[in-house]
Amino acid sequence: MGRKTKIFNTSNFRKELAELSNSNVEIYFDIENDKTYKEILKILKNAGRKRIKTIVAVILRNIYLDNIYKIEDKNVTAIKVKSGISKNQEYRIYCREIFQGGKKVVMISPFLKKVNRNQDDKRIIEIINKIKTYNYEF
Numbered sequence: 001m002g003r004k005t006k007i008f009n010t011s012n013f014r015k016e017l018a019e020l021s022n023s024n025v026e027i028y029f030d031i032e033n034d035k036t037y038k039e040i041l042k043i044l045k046n047a048g049r050k051r052i053k054t055i056v057a058v059i060l061r062n063i064y065l066d067n068i069y070k071i072e073d074k075n076v077t078a079i080k081v082k083s084g085i086s087k088n089q090e091y092r093i094y095c096r097e098i099f100q101g102g103k104k105v106v107m108i109s110p111f112l113k114k115v116n117r118n119q120d121d122k123r124i125i126e127i128i129n130k131i132k133t134y135n136y137e138f
Helices: 011-016 034-047 049-060 121-133
Strands: 005-007 025-030 069-073 076-083 089-100 103-114
Touching: 011 049, 025 034, 025 049, 034 049, 034 076, 034 089, 034 103, 049 069, 049 076, 069 121, 076 121, 089 121, 103 121
Parallel strands: 025 103
Antiparallel strands: 005 025, 069 076, 076 089, 089 103
């Protein structure tokens, strides 16, 4: 049995940016852990509509930009976002890319990490390895 998921409706983004209308990328949220799912939504909301639009456009265009959406390890990626009251806290929201039926699904995982100057790479490796073990049903 796969983890619970929820599709992110990108139709408004696709309408605003014509070049995204033929994108074969879908975005889903892993909602197995409701508390973390809500925390990720809050962080994205606090980042602002413009930043969310940029993030979604990059993902739907199927490109990687180190300061927005980057590959961490094979099919594990991370969304980089600044959030908080004065957008002074930087987060990484980890994702898993799944390829099926000619489409690419970007699954926003229940893992996020506050980014500090002295990062603990060991924790990032643990997150990446855990994400690789998750199974999803669509």
